[in-house]
Amino acid sequence: MSDDGLYARLMARCEECGDCILWRGSYTANGHPQVRVLGKVQLVRRVVYQLKRGPIQPGRVIVLKCGERGCVKYEHMAQYTIKQVAQKAAKAGAFSRPDRCAKIARGCQRSVNAKLTQEQAAEIRGSAETQRALAAKYGVNKSMIARIKNGTAWRQMAVGASVFTLGTL
Numbered sequence: 001m002s003d004d005g006l007y008a009r010l011m012a013r014c015e016e017c018g019d020c021i022l023w024r025g026s027y028t029a030n031g032h033p034q035v036r037v038l039g040k041v042q043l044v045r046r047v048v049y050q051l052k053r054g055p056i057q058p059g060r061v062i063v064l065k066c067g068e069r070g071c072v073k074y075e076h077m078a079q080y081t082i083k084q085v086a087q088k089a090a091k092a093g094a095f096s097r098p099d100r101c102a103k104i105a106r107g108c109q110r111s112v113n114a115k116l117t118q119e120q121a122a123e124i125r126g127s128a129e130t131q132r133a134l135a136a137k138y139g140v141n142k143s144m145i146a147r148i149k150n151g152t153a154w155r156q157m158a159v160g161a162s163v164f165t166l167g168t169l
């Protein structure tokens, strides 16, 4: 795509805002900056990207790293495959649904503590009995008692709990 002053014309319709350049022209129904170029309505970010960074590979999408919806600054853009977008979104928790998170939380808890309840774990932590005595009392091995006492098991449970919280927000 050749420039012909197009980039300057696009930038004339923007406003600097902090580190971003925000589009002051029209937007698509989905909230993406749009502009008519050569008689055709196009997405501003894709136009800017092609002018300043180069061609967009088939199937790739332009992602904004700053997260500012109206931003059209090419330095803030990256070219991702759909798969990469899905992976990033999953990492950020966007695809986390309460049912899925509950499953993860249950999974965490199960792997940490197959035989004990959280209440029993709390009792173990507060107990002054020896690890050997506690292992016999609760029917688990000594290493599990040690993990509960030193907090390893509890930390993993906390991770499960926070995943659940995230999904229910």
Ligand SMILES: [Zn+2]
Pocket: 019, 020, 021, 066, 067, 068, 071, 072, 073, 076
């Ligand atoms: Zn930006």
